[in-house]
Amino acid sequence: MANLQHIRRRIKSVKNIQKITNAMDMIARSRFNAAREALLSNVPYVAKTKEIMRRVMSQMRGQEYEHPFIKTRNELIAEQQEGAGKFLFIVIASDNGLAGSFSSNVFKAAHDTIEYDGTSENSSLDDDDDENFHRKNFDALKGVKPTGKRTPKQQRQMSATGGIARATSHQGGGTSSGKNLAVTREYNDADYIDGIELITVGRKATTHFRQRGYNIIKSYHGISERPQYKYAKEISDLVMDRFASGEIIDVTLIYNQFKSAISCAPDEVTLLPIVTDDYAKSSANLKEEYIYEPDVVTLLDKFLPRRIATRIYGAMLHSAASELSSRMNAMNNATDNAQELVGRLNLFYNKVRQAGITNEINEIVGGANALE
Amino acid sequence: MATILLEVATPDKGEVYKNDINMLITRSIDGELGILPKHANLLTELIPNAMRIKEGGGETQLFVSGGFMEVTPEKITILADAAEMPDDIDVERAKDAYKRAEERVTTYKSAPKNHEDIDIDRAEAALARAKARLLVKGVPIP
Numbered sequence: 336m337a338n339l340q341h342i343r344r345r346i347k348s349v350k351n352i353q354k355i356t357n358a359m360d361m362i363a364r365s366r367f368n369a370a371r372e373a374l375l376s377n378v379p380y381v382a383k384t385k386e387i388m389r390r391v392m393s394q395m396r397g398q399e400y401e402h403p404f405i406k407t408r409n410e411l412i413a414e415q416q417e418g419a420g421k422f423l424f425i426v427i428a429s430d431n432g433l434a435g436s437f438s439s440n441v442f443k444a445a446h447d448t449i450e451y452d453g454t455s456e457n458s459s460l461d462d463d464d465d466e467n468f469h470r471k472n473f474d475a476l477k478g479v480k481p482t483g484k485r486t487p488k489q490q491r492q493m494s495a496t497g498g499i500a501r502a503t504s505h506q507g508g509g510t511s512s513g514k515n516l517a518v519t520r521e522y523n524d525a526d527y528i529d530g531i532e533l534i535t536v537g538r539k540a541t542t543h544f545r546q547r548g549y550n551i552i553k554s555y556h557g558i559s560e561r562p563q564y565k566y567a568k569e570i571s572d573l574v575m576d577r578f579a580s581g582e583i584i585d586v587t588l589i590y591n592q593f594k595s596a597i598s599c600a601p602d603e604v605t606l607l608p609i610v611t612d613d614y615a616k617s618s619a620n621l622k623e624e625y626i627y628e629p630d631v632v633t634l635l636d637k638f639l640p641r642r643i644a645t646r647i648y649g650a651m652l653h654s655a656a657s658e659l660s661s662r663m664n665a666m667n668n669a670t671d672n673a674q675e676l677v678g679r680l681n682l683f684y685n686k687v688r689q690a691g692i693t694n695e696i697n698e699i700v701g702g703a704n705a706l707e
Numbered sequence: 708m709a710t711i712l713l714e715v716a717t718p719d720k721g722e723v724y725k726n727d728i729n730m731l732i733t734r735s736i737d738g739e740l741g742i743l744p745k746h747a748n749l750l751t752e753l754i755p756n757a758m759r760i761k762e763g764g765g766e767t768q769l770f771v772s773g774g775f776m777e778v779t780p781e782k783i784t785i786l787a788d789a790a791e792m793p794d795d796i797d798v799e800r801a802k803d804a805y806k807r808a809e810e811r812v813t814t815y816k817s818a819p820k821n822h823e824d825i826d827i828d829r830a831e832a833a834l835a836r837a838k839a840r841l842l843v844k845g846v847p848i849p
Contacts, residue, residue, distance in 0.1 A: 376721035383716050383784050387777045391750060564718065628737045628751040637752055638775055641786075645718060 339691065342684045346677055353673035359433065360666035366560060367596075367659035374593060374652040381649040384642050391635075392611050394625060402632065403579055404639050406608045411584075420584035423532045423552075423574060424449055425606075425647065427590035427654040428540035430559045435665035437591060437599070437658050438539045444601030445589045449531060532583065534570055536651065559658060562651030564644070571606075571644040578607045590650040591657040597664060599657035604650070606643050709744040713760065715769065715785045723790040724769060730761040731783055733776065742778055749778040753785070755835040757842040768793055770843040772836045796844050805837035805848070 392405075426445045428438045533551045535541045537559040544551055553573060558566055577583045585607065592602035627634050710727035717723055731742040734756035742749075753776050758769045774787035811830040815822045841848055 373719070376717075376719055379722045380716040380718045380786060383714065384786055387750070387775070387784060387786070390777075390779075625748045625750050628735055628749065634750060634752060638750075641775070648718065 339684070339687055342680060342687060346680045346684065349673050349676050349680065353670055353677070356666045356669040356673060360663060360670060363659050363662040363666060367656065367663055370560070370652070370656040370659050371593075371596075374656045377649055377652050381645055384645055388642055391625065392609065402635050402639075404575075404607055404609050405611060405635070407611050411608060411610065420582055421530050421532050422449075422585045422587070423534065423577065423583040425534045425570060425574070425586070425588045426536070426540045426544070427588070427650055428535070428537040428543075428559070429654075429658040430538045430556060431662075432539060433665060434658055434662040437661035438537075438543070440599075441589060441591050441601050441654075442540070442543055444603065448587060448589060448603050534573070536566075536570075536654070558651075560655050562648065562655055564648050567648035567651060568644045570647050571640060574607065575640060575643065584608070588647060588650055590654045593653045593656040593660070596660050599653075599661065602650075602653075604646060606646060609639070710762075711742070711744040711746070711780075712782045713785070714782065715771070715787055715790045717774075717787050717790050720790070723787070723792070724760075726760075726762060728760050728762040732759040732761075733771070733785075734758075735776065742783055745780045746778050746783075747780070749776070751776050753787070755832065755839045757839045768843040770796060770840050772839070773832075791840070791843070793843050793845075796840050798841070798844055798846055801837050801840040801844070802846070804833060805841065808834035808837055 424445065426441065428441050432438065531549060533544055533549050535544060535551055535554040538556050541551060541554040541556070553570075555566055555570075574583070574586045578586060585605070588604045588606055590602060590604075591599045593599050625631075708729050710729060711731075713724060713726055713728045713731055714722060715724040729744070733740055733742070734754055735751040736754055737751070740751070753771055753774050755772045756770075758771055760767045760769055770789075770791045770793075771785060771787040772789040774785060774790075776786075777784045808830050811825055812827070812834055815825045815827050815830065819827075838848060
């Protein structure tokens with residue numbers, strides 16, 4: 336009989352869990368609708384900014400033009416021979432778990448990008464995407480012969496001072512990541528980590544990268560589900576400052592791009608520097624020059640920061656919608672599974688109960704027979 | 708009559724306006740601009756203003772609170788921080804904003820030294836926005 340009670344208890348607890356997952360599903364669903372609205376209202380703006388950017392940049396190509404954010408690849412390499420800065424990555428994930436593979440997907444993409452060393456061929460990213468040239472930049476910089484100073488890659492290997500202590504002290508704690516061999520290799524590799532800075536959005540991202548010893552210069556918590564423009568502005572101001580001062584030489588944004596209610600995929604965007612070479616492909620569609628009012632420098636000074644901030648904001652909105660849709664799906668599945676489990680447990684419970692009753696009857700019949 | 712496509716997009720309201728129009732009159736930081744079809748390529752920054760859109764013989768007004776405008780011969784793209792059709796404008800709010808901003812600007816102007824806590828750029832921008840909103844709505848400025 337104790338067994339019966341045991342099963343009853345289990346059924347009860349599964350039902351309770353089901354109630355919770357169901358509630359979370361509904362909460363995610365209602366928030367998702369708001370997040371999708373926000374995203375859909377933002378998409379045309381970001382797309383148009385990108386279009387204008389492409390036209391202006393393809394025209395900018397080949398012209399002697401001075402703006403700290405805009406470079407040709409040759410300029411980038413030339414500058415690299417003089418000094419070296421760090422690489423900065425902005426990783427956008429979620430505050431809470433229970434969203435299926437949402438966070439782990441973006442972390443995986445982030446590790447692929449951050450630890451890219453010019454050898455990996457598993458790029459699933461579209462090569463024609465003129466918003467993503469981190470790898471191209473890296474490849475270009477890798478060939479740089481240092482004249483006196485070091486290239487970023489070499490800098491990473493040489494200035495391993497603070498990095499080692501940080502990374503080794505975390506070796507014990509990070510064993511949970513053992514399933515991903517590439518990651519374990521990298522977070523033990525302190526030299527690598529030292530040339531990298533991270534800005535994280537979402538508690539999950541912060542914990543993940545802190546555990547692996549990365550240098551997180553700023554993190555934002557509590558905004559992943561409902562992003563606000565002012566945070567995107569803050570991030571973009573920070574990275575532009577650091578970029579302008581030469582501390583960092585490459586800013587890449589990694590986030591989950593929302594595709595539909597049932598699918599999202601990690602995407603990466605290089606925010607800085609803006610390399611005009613990568614806009615070359617579309618240069619054919621505009622032959623005439625632009626008139627800039629008041630003049631090109633003043634205008635780009637205002638336009639580029641705006642473009643970077645809106646790109647980050649757009650990514651946050653994408654990430655929020657993806658997070659909520661992932662959670663919706665995960666919780667929906669959990670509820671279904673709980674339902675199935677309850678069904679099976681009920682069947683089992685009834686079987687045990689039936690067996691108990693049969694047993695009792697047998698005993699009574701046996702007892703009555705013995706009396707005769 | 709020749710037409711040119713006008714698209715106005717904002718970060719949080721999506722595409723506010725999209726139509727083939729005959730002429731657009733707006734205000735950039737360098738002054739008033741009239742854009743007709745087949746205009747040369749142009750990229751400029753807009754200030755808060757009441758844009759006048761001429762289409763099919765009529766004229767509509769549209770409020771933009773600054774942003775960027777790109778013109779190609781076939782298409783005008785405006786990336787506005789905010790843009791509102793006359794029907795979407797809250798007159799009372801605009802009036803209040805106007806009063807507040809005007810107050811701040813006048814106090815600052817009377818004695819700039821004593822009021823360094825006032826962000827004059829912001830106040831003036833707010834004033835310009837409120838003014839443009841009231842203008843679009845056709846409300847006399849108090």
